[in-house]
Amino acid sequence: MSVVSGSSYQDLQREVWNAGRCSGCGACVAVCPADAIVFCSDQTICPENRFYCKEVVDGVPCGACYAVCPRVGTIQGRGLLGEYRSIIAAKAGSEIPHKQSGGAVTAILTHALETDMIDAVVTVTEDRFTLQPQSVVITSSGDLIRHAGSRYAWWVPLLAALKEAVLKKKCRRIAVIGLPCVTEALALMKKSDNDLVRPYARSIRLVLGLFCTETFDYDHLVGDILGRRYKLMPYDIERLNVKGGLDVTKTDGEVIRIPLKELEEAIRPGCTICTDLTAREADISAGAIGSPEGYTTLIIRSGVGEAFVHSAVAAGALIVDETIDRQPIESLAAKKAARGIPRG
Numbered sequence: 001m002s003v004v005s006g007s008s009y010q011d012l013q014r015e016v017w018n019a020g021r022c023s024g025c026g027a028c029v030a031v032c033p034a035d036a037i038v039f040c041s042d043q044t045i046c047p048e049n050r051f052y053c054k055e056v057v058d059g060v061p062c063g064a065c066y067a068v069c070p071r072v073g074t075i076q077g078r079g080l081l082g083e084y085r086s087i088i089a090a091k092a093g094s095e096i097p098h099k100q101s102g103g104a105v106t107a108i109l110t111h112a113l114e115t116d117m118i119d120a121v122v123t124v125t126e127d128r129f130t131l132q133p134q135s136v137v138i139t140s141s142g143d144l145i146r147h148a149g150s151r152y153a154w155w156v157p158l159l160a161a162l163k164e165a166v167l168k169k170k171c172r173r174i175a176v177i178g179l180p181c182v183t184e185a186l187a188l189m190k191k192s193d194n195d196l197v198r199p200y201a202r203s204i205r206l207v208l209g210l211f212c213t214e215t216f217d218y219d220h221l222v223g224d225i226l227g228r229r230y231k232l233m234p235y236d237i238e239r240l241n242v243k244g245g246l247d248v249t250k251t252d253g254e255v256i257r258i259p260l261k262e263l264e265e266a267i268r269p270g271c272t273i274c275t276d277l278t279a280r281e282a283d284i285s286a287g288a289i290g291s292p293e294g295y296t297t298l299i300i301r302s303g304v305g306e307a308f309v310h311s312a313v314a315a316g317a318l319i320v321d322e323t324i325d326r327q328p329i330e331s332l333a334a335k336k337a338a339r340g341i342p343r344g
């Protein structure tokens with residue numbers, strides 16, 4: 001058995017948790033074979049170990065959590081936007097009511113589910129009443145369409161449901177939608193020779209990364225800023241959109257703009273050292289910036305990503321427009337790359 005013998009949650013605790021470097025990606029939570037790494041509801045900055053660790057308690061080689069953590073990984077940024085084959089603007093060929101940009105992410109993945117290219121999507125949805133995010137496995141295109149849209153608040157480890165998809169549901173053709181930190185963790189999973197990690201790597205067919213500048217602590221954003229300061233209850237909110245500020249669209253149609261400066265206090269600490277805007281490790285990355293209104297910017301990075309996009313375009317599920325402005329993408333990517341301490 002090939003494992004990173006000697007590494008355990010205690011190394012994560014020292015190098016990542018206590019150092020304020022945790023992104024909250026949840027990769028360690030997903031791969032821990034003892035289910036011993038958890039985020040507690042009163043302490044959401046980083047996870048903690050509960051009850052047991054194979055390596056520490058019984059001396060059984062494990063090291064799974066350490067092997068997949070992007071905050072101790074050695075992934076190097078490859079250029080501002082990473083490696084890619086093409087950049088396009090695209091939108092869904094049919095109506096996606098809750099889409100965030102052009103609905104391209106939902107369109108590519110619903111088409112993939114309907115044509116059996118994938119058997120599950122691991123993603124983050126939300127309770128529309130409380131806006132609390134959830135890590136989930138979706139297996140039907142109807143559910144995927146219902147849950148379109150971006151979740152900017154953080155409440156649960158993003159990748160936690162990967163365990164359910166691989167071990168409980170036995171899915172072997174999974175697409176994961178993830179923020180850049182999640183795509184970095186998945187890249188480490190794919191490179192790892194740890195036998196406890198390999199089943200996860202083997203089961204992932206497509207990684208769809210979302211552009212990301214930061215995420216906000218759920219209680220801080222929804223409770224303190226939206227609720228107490230702006231008197232906006234989560235059930236009165238139809239849509240959140242971050243674009244130079246936070247635009248809150250209420251269910252009655254009124255839009256309230258909150259300056260980004262006011263949100264700074266809610267940014268998760270692990271985001272302040274993050275330097276990847278465009279999810280450089282994904283097969284396809286998706287964002288709003290760079291495309292005309294109503295479209296999604298897609299950075300297609302791998303042959304796998306290209307195959308998914310081509311298939312959706314051929315079926316009319318995805319409509320492509322070549323009008324892309326790279327300058328704002330590069331400029332935001334440079335701004336993020338200059339932030340914090342680059343990993344090495």
Ligand SMILES: Cc1cc2nc3c(=O)[nH]c(=O)nc-3n(C[C@H](O)[C@H](O)[C@H](O)COP(=O)(O)OP(=O)(O)OC[C@H]3O[C@@H](n4cnc5c(N)ncnc54)[C@H](O)[C@@H]3O)c2cc1C
Nearest residue numbers: 099100101102103104105106124149151212287288289296
């Ligand atoms: C926290 C965050 C920050 C972002 N910051 C930027 C930015 O600065 N600039 C920019 O151009 N774009 C940013 N984006 C991306 C943008 O908001 C859209 O997600 C992207 O343009 C795709 O739009 P779409 O209409 O194609 O996606 P949709 O068709 O609406 O589908 C989105 C899919 O993503 C899933 N999803 C939503 N939130 C998450 C999440 N947190 N983790 C995993 N899966 C999720 C949904 O379940 C849904 O399946 C950000 C997204 C998020 C979540």
Ligand code: SF4
Nearest residue numbers: 022023025026028069
């Ligand atoms: S960054 Fe991800 S893998 Fe690393 S400790 Fe935090 S949640 Fe776990």
Ligand code: SF4
Nearest residue numbers: 023181212214271274
């Ligand atoms: S800013 Fe970085 S660490 Fe924070 S959620 Fe986005 S990708 Fe993850």
